[in-house]
Amino acid sequence: MNALEELYEVVMSRKAMYENGEVDVESQKSYTCYLFSKGQDKILKKCGEECSETIIAAKNNDNEELKNEIADLMYHIMVLCAQQNLPWSEVEAVLDERSKKIGNLKTFKNVDHNS
Template identity: 55%
Template sequence: MNAMEKLYQVILERKASAQEGSYTGYLFEQGLDKILKKCAEECGEVIIAAKNGKAEDTIGEISDLLYHLTVLMANEGIAWEQVEAELERRAQKLGNLKKFHQVDKDT
């Protein structure tokens, strides 16, 4: 079991039986809006840390974002295996550069 799977299991345990003082339990108690707000906040912090160029800070912020995304997954009933399967599916694609359409600004 890798670190993400372990994290997911702990989060599921906190969801099933909230412990007093548990931040994870607090997020579930507050609901989807709070979880989404934290995901957005952490995403912004990843961007700022990366822009500042300190790998240690960026690693910490990415870890925070992954934690909050995992809480979101658990809240929405999305299993870690489903995300892994999607990542595997995408890894099989070759030449998957998306083509962007040109916008004619004169029309």
Template identity: 45%
Template structure:
């Protein structure tokens, strides 16, 4: 079992059996808006670390982003296997920019 799967399962367990003082339990208690805010913050921090060419910070912020993304997936009841299946479906395909949806709602 890889570390992302292990972490995902630990987050699932924290959702079902919260531990007092746990940051993960805190996020679930605060709800979707707080989780989304943290995903957004960590995404920005990853971008800044990459832009600053700070590899150590990029690794650290990427770990934070992956953690918060996993919390979001658990909150929304999306399994890692669903994400993996989507990635597998995309593997080897070439898409053109014109095939991408336009972002209109921000």
């Protein structure tokens, strides 16, 4: 099992704990449970924030910050997958399939700007 799969298992266990009422968000200090308690809008907001922070770190050529922001973004994407009941294995399957493609450069439309 790789780090992403392990992290997704933790996210899923927190989701189960939250849904089963096994955790008090305030006393347990579980950020993941907190996100589930706030719902989809909060999770989507955090995904957007982390995406923006990733872009800024890249534009600043700050790889130290960039790796941390990418990790934050990946975590929040996993929380979103869990919220949407989308197994991480399905995301990995898409990535695996894409990695097998050769010569998949997208063809762009030629637009005649003179007409």
